[in-house]
Amino acid sequence: CTMVSRYKNILLVYPEVPKNTYWSFQYALKFIKKKSSMPPLGLITVAALFPESYNLKLVDLNIEVLKEEDILWSDAVFISAMIVQKESMERVIDMSRKKEKTIVAGGPYVTSSWKDISGVDHLILGEVENVFHSFLEDFKAGNAGKIYSSSTYPDITDSVIPRFDLLKQDAYASMAIQYSRGCPFKCEFCDIWKAYGNKPRLKSAGCIVNELDTLFHLGWEGPVFIVDDNFIGNKKRVKKELLPALVTWQKAHDFVFRFFTEASINVASDSDLLAGMRNAAFNEVFIGIETPSRRALKETGKNQNLKTDIMEAVRTVQSHGIEVMAGFI
Numbered sequence: 001c002t003m004v005s006r007y008k009n010i011l012l013v014y015p016e017v018p019k020n021t022y023w024s025f026q027y028a029l030k031f032i033k034k035k036s037s038m039p040p041l042g043l044i045t046v047a048a049l050f051p052e053s054y055n056l057k058l059v060d061l062n063i064e065v066l067k068e069e070d071i072l073w074s075d076a077v078f079i080s081a082m083i084v085q086k087e088s089m090e091r092v093i094d095m096s097r098k099k100e101k102t103i104v105a106g107g108p109y110v111t112s113s114w115k116d117i118s119g120v121d122h123l124i125l126g127e128v129e130n131v132f133h134s135f136l137e138d139f140k141a142g143n144a145g146k147i148y149s150s151s152t153y154p155d156i157t158d159s160v161i162p163r164f165d166l167l168k169q170d171a172y173a174s175m176a177i178q179y180s181r182g183c184p185f186k187c188e189f190c191d192i193w194k195a196y197g198n199k200p201r202l203k204s205a206g207c208i209v210n211e212l213d214t215l216f217h218l219g220w221e222g223p224v225f226i227v228d229d230n231f232i233g234n235k236k237r238v239k240k241e242l243l244p245a246l247v248t249w250q251k252a253h254d255f256v257f258r259f260f261t262e263a264s265i266n267v268a269s270d271s272d273l274l275a276g277m278r279n280a281a282f283n284e285v286f287i288g289i290e291t292p293s294r295r296a297l298k299e300t301g302k303n304q305n306l307k308t309d310i311m312e313a314v315r316t317v318q319s320h321g322i323e324v325m326a327g328f329i
Contacts, residue, residue, distance in 0.1 A: 200233030
């Protein structure tokens with residue numbers, strides 16, 4: 001019990017994305033009076049894994065300042081970051097070290113570059129679900145190791161509901177949820193299939209509905225980003241399970257949300273899929289066009305883009321009332 005009280009107050013910190021970069025949307029956000037495009041979904045998912053006995057506080061440096069009093073309040077500081085947030089993360093580590101706080105770090109940057117990171121007491125690599133319980137038990141007992149990772153992918157069928165209640169919702173342009181992890185393709189320049197596997201793992205439709213219910217009861221209205229790197233990695237289940245559930249939910253709630261997501265170009269080859277997305281109120285989809293050069297597409301293994309007329313595919317998606325946000329490498 002004494003060790004539980006020692007680490008009772010947990011500060012979750014999301015480092016700042018540098019201004020005037022692709023990720024920050026610094027100038028566009030001013031038009032809609034928001035501070036950040038979306039919340040730190042990874043951190044609020046980690047937050048949901050803590051037992052209720054812990055006191056949690058989230059500080060997102062993209063919408064607010066990390067104060068000395070926040071660090072002093074905490075018993076431990078948990079940080080998650082992408083590589084673009086590296087410098088901000090280092091500043092958070094430095095601030096926390098000066099106050100002699102225990103630091104736990106994870107996320108994409110930590111997972112790929114943990115050997116280059118200093119000043120952190122505990123590193124959690126990869127997806128957190130399979131190792132968090134054992135880490136927390138060691139953490140409470142005061143004998144946690146340096147590195148925690150799992151050799152297997154977690155089953156996310158009935159995943160925890162992220163702690164959306166920790167967010168300052170008014171600061172964000174959209175909310176974020178996740179339906180699946182992994183992608184069936186093997187594009188050479190992408191690390192998603194290497195990090196999360198070629199066999200997409202999906203949440204149940206009921207799990208997603210529970211997350212939407214939570215957002216709704218917290219008062220959110222407007223855009224919801226389904227953050228999957230390829231929303232249609234398992235087209236069959238998206239069509240037969242998820243989209244009907246989303247349509248039913250939206251009708252019952254007067255279409256309070258607008259969805260947008262990311263998908264591969266083959267979304268255009270399935271009219272039933274596009275119709276289902278339209279009926280559920282998807283109004284945007286990010287598609288990796290990459291390049292008009294067939295030679296370059298072949299060289300980088302983007303074979304799905306070679307199997308279609310890209311211009312025709314884009315127009316097909318648009319014809320269903322869904323805007324295409326095209327990505328180019």
